[in-house]
Amino acid sequence: MFDQAIVDVALGLALLYVVLSLAASAITEWISALLGLRSKNLRAGVERLLGEDYAGKVYGHPLVGKLSRIGKMPSYIEPDTLSTALLDVLAHDEDGNPVLDLEGSATELVDRVDDGHALKPALRALTLRGAKTVDDLRREVAEWFDEGMTRVSGWYKRRAQLLILAIGAVVTVSANASTLHIARDLWTDETLRASLADLGEQAAEAAAVAGAEVPDLGAFPLGWEAEDVRAWSFLDWVARLFGWLITISAVSLGAPFWFDLLGKVANLRAAGGTRARTP
Helix, strand or coil, rough: CCCCHHHHHHHHHHHHHHHHHHHHHHHHHHHHHHHHHHHHHHHHHHHHHHHHHHHHHHCCCCCHHCCEEECEECCCCCCHHHHHHHHHHHHHHHCCCCCCCCEEEEEHHHHHCCCCCCHHHHHHHHHHHCCCCCHHHHHHHHHHHHHHHHHHHHHHHHHHHHHHHHHHHHHHHHCCCCCHHHHHHHHCCCHHHHHHHHHHHHHHHHHCCCCCCCCCCCHCCCCCCCCCCCCCHHHHHHHHHHHHHHHHHHHHCHEEEEEEEHHHHHHHHHHHHCCCCCC
16 A cells, blocks of 8 residues: 555645646747747648649649648648649649640649659659559559648657757746756645645546646645745756656656546555545
């Protein structure tokens, strides 16, 4: 049987990581939307597949253009929409005049791609997979785009992970959220420990039943007001930095991870019985 105090400390820390992770995620999404990171990432992925010239033509196509807001590129495009726009671009000349019947053969359409362009062998390979008609080629290109968009999504997730790590560092230091010092406070302050453990149980239950409801950072022993940085020794700084690094690493795991762990620790606490209150 786990010591109840240890479980309560773990519950309090898990709740802290949930709150900080949610804050870091919200800021990341705000920055991502402000800078258009998703749309820029998508454009880079399309350019990698088609080349800058054909990607520009596809983005200028009405099917894709209507997905854009004023001054902003789309952040998601259906693979079928991309493939239809690309084949329509290939079937028209530079002035927008149709030069090829879309009911014709796929090979004729592929031959419209400039010789030496990287797109040509890619499309030709798709015709070798069985695309005889233009409609066959459209479906093959859509599948090709779908595979490419999976890689693009992976690029975005990796970049977002780096961004959330940086934001987590800013949030952690700004809140002075050192895991070592918060764990010490929870261990030595029985009232604080019990209060945060109760809040952790409530948050776990709310997340499981009706959506996440978590306290704000004011419930935790955070902040710089009580700190006299000038009085810190070298070892104090080392301990503080190590505590921040633990918190930053925890925040980088994301709120879903900590919500899941919060529920497991809350169940462990409930199985052991709530800490007996002093009459």
